[in-house]
Amino acid sequence: MFNLSTLLEDGARSAPEKECLVFGDTRLNYAITDMIANQVANLLVSRGIEPGDRVALASPNLPYFPFVYFGALKAGAVVVPLNVLLTPREIAYHLEDSGAKALLSFTGSPELPLGDRAFEAFGQVDTCEFFIDMPAAAGATESTIEGAETIWAALNGQPGTFETVQRDGDDTAVIIYTSGTTGRPKGAELSHTNLMMNAVVSSGLVNPHPDGRDVSLVVLPLFHIFGQTVMLNAVLYRHGTMVLLPRFEGGQALELMQKEGVTGFAGVPTMYWGLLNSARSAEAGEYDLEQIADNVVDAVSGGSALPAQLAEDFTKLFGVGIKEGYGLSETSPVASFNNPNTGAKTGSIGRPVWGVEMKLIDPEWNEVVKEGEEDPVGEIAVRGHLIMKGYHNRPETNAEVIKNGWFRTGDVARRDDDGFYFIIDRSKDMIIRGGFNVYPREVEEVLMTHEAISLAAVVGVPHETHGEEIKAFVILKEGAETTAEDLTAFARERLAAYKYPRQIELRDELPMTSTGKILKRELREG
Incomplete structure (x- = not known):
């Protein structure tokens, strides 16, 4: 029996006073973060949420996300994170397809009225039983969305302790929606074991800071599996501190890196491009780039190919090599890693991480092996603790992409003699x-x-x-x-x-x- 919420609970037991979340002037330690998640769990149970029920969560990188994420897991529910940019039509589809019983959404802003869109979608789905607004104003008990209640009003009187519902490791913990070639997003069911193992493995790839500090700037969206595993879950596993940034802006990111002494950063290539541009265009003395560089000991990139020149320029300015990884929502996500500490190759996605196998296959699932001098080329297939249970309610599709534990990614690559993989095409037209x-x-x-x-x-x-x-x-x-x-x-x-x-x-x-x-x-x- 096991529950992914152990990640937060262990920190609350082992390091209760350690800072867990930093957002603006808000600084919450592990004990308080876990207590609020317990209140959320009690709230959900009081509203009829049972083990296995789906709870949809729409929130940018704010404290609300871990509160609800782990609160739902504690209650034995399945979390369905939603991209905050979705339209009402798209949100309604996700609610219907997942069978979500509840929707908790951040209000948003006049420029990005997420709550209004979410509430509109909620009204279109009969199976979704209740909606809770997470307001921009912390502690607000009245919602700006007519007909909605705020989370702070709902949490009033809820106990701060909760006996976590134990689940089997293979039970679904999260449903991550990923688009497919059929045009309709599919929900990848990731188990408690999938996500825990990937968090542990990802955490082991991080460079520790010489003085023991572990502070990560969390700008990757937590509703995306990259941010969820490599930032949220892996950082909690290490009892680290997360500095939350809801929307990436190069200058603001540099400011937080300097102010909070950030030691780790993970992002997509365009974020590294943004950091470089902001650093180069800054007025003299605006940022202490030397101090930032002294603090940052770990930088990870994923999501798309990292241009070699960009990686080189970043290393020159910040003094740290960028580690490239590869994975998909269906692989929890980290499947391979290109680690400068253990040998890396420019343009490569690295080699499989611990406990994971990778091979190249043809359309009939036959393994492609090297013949002659040329590197073998084929579609990447992956097997290991990271592979999803399957797509939610898509048995025919599951039979097409999973065979004998192997998942075919749709990405075509070559493999060199040292076992490094190089993506050369995306056969899904993604x-x-x-x-x-x-x-x-x-x-x-x-x-x-x-x-x-x-x-x-x-x-x-x-x-x-x-x-x-x-x-x-x-x-x-x-x-x-x-x-x-x-x-x-x-x-x-x-x-x-x-x-x-x-x-x-x-x-x-x-x-x-x-x-x-x-x-x-x-x-x-x-």
């Missing part, structure tokens, strides 16, 4: 924009609902700061008239901010094979 996964089919389906569109094809094109940008090629219906600007506005209303195409090109025809399949490679290559 677009990675600023570290977020975007699948063309979902965008295409939304575009195709426009009355003027006859056919749409979406691809990723190179972008200087985001890695890839989303571009749509559109054929209009005969006699229809519209503009690229109008189509962009149409998509922006129906898709999360990171998903809608910024570039739309109207065409009379699209390149196709003899069987009618659109040749997306030709579109990408121009």
